[in-house]
Amino acid sequence: MNCIEARQAIGHLDSGVRPEGPLAKHLGQCELCRQHYGDAMLLETLGSLKVPEPSPQFLERALQRASEEAVPSPVRSTKWRIPASLAASFLIAAAAMLIWDQMPEEQAVEIVEQRAPAEQVVALEAHRQEVRIVIHSSDEHAAAEVSIELAGNLELEGYAGQQRLAWTTSLKQGANLLVLPVVLHNERGEIRVRSQFGQGSHEVNVQVARKSQAGRTAPLVEPFAPINA
Amino acid sequence: MDADFELKTAFERSTRPHLTTLYHSAYRLTGSSADAEDLLQELLFKLFRQFDQWRDLDNPKPWMQRVLYNLHVDLYRKRRRTHGVNERTLDSDAQAIDEMANPEPSPAVKAEGDQQQLRILEALQALGPEQRALVTLHLIEGHTLEEVSAILDVPLGTLKSRLHRCKAQLKRTLQLEPFPENVRLA
Numbered sequence: 001m002n003c004i005e006a007r008q009a010i011g012h013l014d015s016g017v018r019p020e021g022p023l024a025k026h027l028g029q030c031e032l033c034r035q036h037y038g039d040a041m042l043l044e045t046l047g048s049l050k051v052p053e054p055s056p057q058f059l060e061r062a063l064q065r066a067s068e069e070a071v072p073s074p075v076r077s078t079k080w081r082i083p084a085s086l087a088a089s090f091l092i093a094a095a096a097m098l099i100w101d102q103m104p105e106e107q108a109v110e111i112v113e114q115r116a117p118a119e120q121v122v123a124l125e126a127h128r129q130e131v132r133i134v135i136h137s138s139d140e141h142a143a144a145e146v147s148i149e150l151a152g153n154l155e156l157e158g159y160a161g162q163q164r165l166a167w168t169t170s171l172k173q174g175a176n177l178l179v180l181p182v183v184l185h186n187e188r189g190e191i192r193v194r195s196q197f198g199q200g201s202h203e204v205n206v207q208v209a210r211k212s213q214a215g216r217t218a219p220l221v222e223p224f225a226p227i228n229a
Numbered sequence: 230m231d232a233d234f235e236l237k238t239a240f241e242r243s244t245r246p247h248l249t250t251l252y253h254s255a256y257r258l259t260g261s262s263a264d265a266e267d268l269l270q271e272l273l274f275k276l277f278r279q280f281d282q283w284r285d286l287d288n289p290k291p292w293m294q295r296v297l298y299n300l301h302v303d304l305y306r307k308r309r310r311t312h313g314v315n316e317r318t319l320d321s322d323a324q325a326i327d328e329m330a331n332p333e334p335s336p337a338v339k340a341e342g343d344q345q346q347l348r349i350l351e352a353l354q355a356l357g358p359e360q361r362a363l364v365t366l367h368l369i370e371g372h373t374l375e376e377v378s379a380i381l382d383v384p385l386g387t388l389k390s391r392l393h394r395c396k397a398q399l400k401r402t403l404q405l406e407p408f409p410e411n412v413r414l415a
Contacts, residue, residue, distance in 0.1 A: 038396070041400075042396060042399055042400055043368060045345075045349060045403055046349065046364070046368050046399075047369065048349070049257070049346065049349045051253045051256050051257065052262055054248070054249060054252040054265075054269070059248050059252075062248075062269060062270045062273050063241055063244065063245065063248070063273060065270065065273070065274075066240070066244075066270070066273035066274050066276070066277045067236070067237040067241070067277050069274065157271075158271070158274055158275045160303040160307065161303065
């Protein structure tokens, strides 16, 4: 048997049947045809892997959740607006939406306000929750620079491994909401939100902790270094 | 019409046709229904956030596959760091196979078929996430290596050498050699 005949024979082998006779003898002598046989069997075997169909209910639910809970793109979204003002009249509020995937929003949101420079503690009841930052501004600004830094093994869902995110956005007068889907890998962590525009800048540190840790008086995480350090 | 509603409708219209295919890919990458659902949900979150970046593409599927692949690698590494490699995946293999829509075979044939399915899933799980993505996209889903190179953002030469190693490992694991090595060498 030559190589052409061997490859035709391989094409006619039934699934799971070992080669015999002249084909087996040829494969024993020809490395290239042995590789061809192995490739053909591998494709057939992998092709036999059955894949379950997704539940239609799951697909509907997943689509709905995606558009209701995801944070719009920080780069180009028009919804993500941080207000900016050169005046020092910033008011920053951080809110943890407790048990956010089970409770109606109006019952679940706990809002605490503090004048900047702010140090805010937010208690989370779950490993993954939303932390809402509301910044009020007295006027509009076309191009504010906004950055978020994460410490204490925190991350934003969808931005795995990124400890710093920065972007430029337009700002409107009044209250502007930033929803951060926070994943907390430890008991505690810290988010620093900083905005900069014109000659002014501002920042707030939001410390997050699991519910049981939030009431402790000891520092929650290793604090960030000073801004210009 | 409300802008949010329009955005949501446009997102669903762009995404819905690809959901089943993406779920199948997610299943092949993760090896279980539960993990595939988690991965698909994460994918949809991310696709919605990035909607402005891909909504005008003529064919958004490669974009979606790339995001799926990157999320898969991220989640795999995170899980490996925190819980060990895919412990949940292997636990749920049998359940996933039970869920597959196919005619009811005899118990003996079913048991043998399930064994074969488990062997394939375990062989795929034994690969790293990058290798599994390559095998899934190229050997199972039939994308050319050039297409896979674009989706995974990996040079073609790297893919070829990676594919060679993957095939060798899978053949060993799945025992696809024509006869045992000692017979061949005799």
